[in-house]
Amino acid sequence: MERPKKLVYVSPDIYPGTPTLRAPEIRAVQNVEALRALGFEITVITAKDSAGRSAVAERVVYMEQFPKHVFVRVNACWRYRRRVMQIVKRELSDPATVLFCEHWPALLCCPQHSRTLYSCHDLESELMRWRRRRKSSNTTYKTRAYWWMADWLEWRLLRRADRFICVSASEARKISARLQLPVEYIPTVDPGTPPPFAEFASESTTRIWFYGASGATANKIMLDHLAAGLF
Numbered sequence: 001m002e003r004p005k006k007l008v009y010v011s012p013d014i015y016p017g018t019p020t021l022r023a024p025e026i027r028a029v030q031n032v033e034a035l036r037a038l039g040f041e042i043t044v045i046t047a048k049d050s051a052g053r054s055a056v057a058e059r060v061v062y063m064e065q066f067p068k069h070v071f072v073r074v075n076a077c078w079r080y081r082r083r084v085m086q087i088v089k090r091e092l093s094d095p096a097t098v099l100f101c102e103h104w105p106a107l108l109c110c111p112q113h114s115r116t117l118y119s120c121h122d123l124e125s126e127l128m129r130w131r132r133r134r135k136s137s138n139t140t141y142k143t144r145a146y147w148w149m150a151d152w153l154e155w156r157l158l159r160r161a162d163r164f165i166c167v168s169a170s171e172a173r174k175i176s177a178r179l180q181l182p183v184e185y186i187p188t189v190d191p192g193t194p195p196p197f198a199e200f201a202s203e204s205t206t207r208i209w210f211y212g213a214s215g216a217t218a219n220k221i222m223l224d225h226l227a228a229g230l231f
Helices: 023-037 078-091 103-109 124-134 141-158 169-179 217-230
Strands: 005-011 040-047 059-063 098-102 116-120 163-166 183-185
Touching: 005 023, 005 078, 005 103, 023 040, 023 098, 040 078, 059 078, 078 103, 098 103, 103 116, 103 141, 116 169, 124 141, 124 217, 141 169, 163 169, 169 183
Parallel strands: 005 040, 005 098, 040 059, 098 116, 116 163, 163 183
Antiparallel strands: none
């Protein structure tokens, strides 16, 4: 009899439940559904959802709410990270179990494991630069030192993973070149039922569609480009 494939899916700050309320949750549900289709027995470790949704998994282990701090500051949350690591370690008693980390908070809070797969949403140190540039404020020496520290911390963290999947094709190439590890680019698609086709979408007038909240960094950058470059 074939031994069941087991996987521990860790996601402290992104709830893998339906209906999805924001773009990162679509990515999380997509990953869980894909892993289930591959035949894994999945244990989800996440914080309880404030909206009362149920997670898309047969077995869910709950942890404390993730501290809402930026990447650099969460590195110093040793007590919280230690408590999460203890929970994850209990679920990784079998070395053959795959550890799947959704986004950087999961990789940061998980123990070292021989089979670690990391789902990279965005390189956090790159996002910091983009957000600062959007504010059109001066880049001081202190800011550049902060960026350097964030970059160093993030690449040190990424070396804990054995394999990667990335939302961004360019970041997938960057990680592959720098770490020399297996990296796959898998774009985000909605695993749910597609919305009904709007009648006005068939009109001849050109329209631009944005998927996700206007407050998302990627959408803010695109809106700036449309305003300054196209219109």
